[in-house]
Amino acid sequence: MRTTNTQAAALLAAVLLAGCASTAPQYYSLADATPGAMPASGAAPAFVELAPVAMPERFARPQLVVRQKAAIDGPQVDILEEHRWSSSFENELRDALSSGIAGRLGAVDATKSGSPRGQAVTRIAVQLRQFDAVQGRRVDASFSWTVRRGDQGPSLACQLSLSEPVEGGGIDALARGAQRTTAKLADAIARSVTANACPG
Template identity: 60%
Template sequence: MKHAPLRSSPLRASAGLFGAAALVLAGCASQPDRYYTLASPTAPAPVVTAGAAPVFIELAPVAMPERLARPQMLVRRAGTTGAEVQLLEQHRWTSSLENEMRDALASGIATRLGAIDVTKGGRQLPTPAWRIAVQLRQLDAVEDSRVDAAFSWTVRRADTERSAACQWSASTPVGQGIAALAQGAQIATADAAQAIARHVAALQANPLAGCPNS
């Protein structure tokens, strides 16, 4: 007795395709978003001596190129050349980079100076605050290689129109992976906070002081 060959019905074929698509989507959904911070995990060494007069700082919002002003990390992949960069949707800062950078710099500068951040205070101070405006000019993250960062800033006491300007840049080597890039950006931000704090400390001692070497 001959049997007719088995044939897949359109319904069965559709079900198979749907199941395969569901597996692909499930695989994509299984990769969680990862979040990173620029805040330093350890307390930095102070740049002023203990017992000095109280210091107050006001840090303006950090200015930066529009391409960087987002929560997603912007990365140059290893081995690529030219102008190509990638926006990593699943690797993000804990907030927009402007806010993340301002919080990390304000905390780093205040801790190094033993200062109080009164940016959101709005109250009368016993001594004028140091007003700091920072511009992030470059933050170029190259996968498995380095983070190139460049900052410039101005510092002015609230009771004077005289201001002082400085700039700082560095290339921080990193290990493999996106997490290493985030750590490199964290280190670069901490080093920038160190340079700004040293500048404020120098201006406290001498209003005509130039930019520090570090």
């Protein structure tokens, strides 16, 4: 009888451990492993600095916020506890954009390290206005941003809406769609810095 109870307890422990292992969060990054090429025209600034990304409070969390395909026209969204960005979404987006923009411009990313005294810095501020991720369909996103060269002078204000198709129905495919959306935004911002004009 004791052996049976011991075996049952061991089996229950194994089932509980397996359940815990199967619900371990999956983590995703918005960083682009293969950033786009540096724009051909204009001179790149020596330093760029990206302000914290402004976004609606519902997105400022590490969990992915998605819509099911069947609920594309409805108000319901899912907050996926088991699928998360590697940091809070606003920090993940800022890190991916700051490194991506600097890489495309051949500039130094001064977002966290700062710049030498007296060195001109191009300051960029981004606002996320919409980010609608629909499983198995697409990522719809809308952004605005400003670019200011140095501490004086006028700033350039731009906006961009993107719709990135998602190939596949899983969350991995949706995260890759969000990553491509971020890369396209970095491309557009880098072009606006180089040309001192909003992308057409």
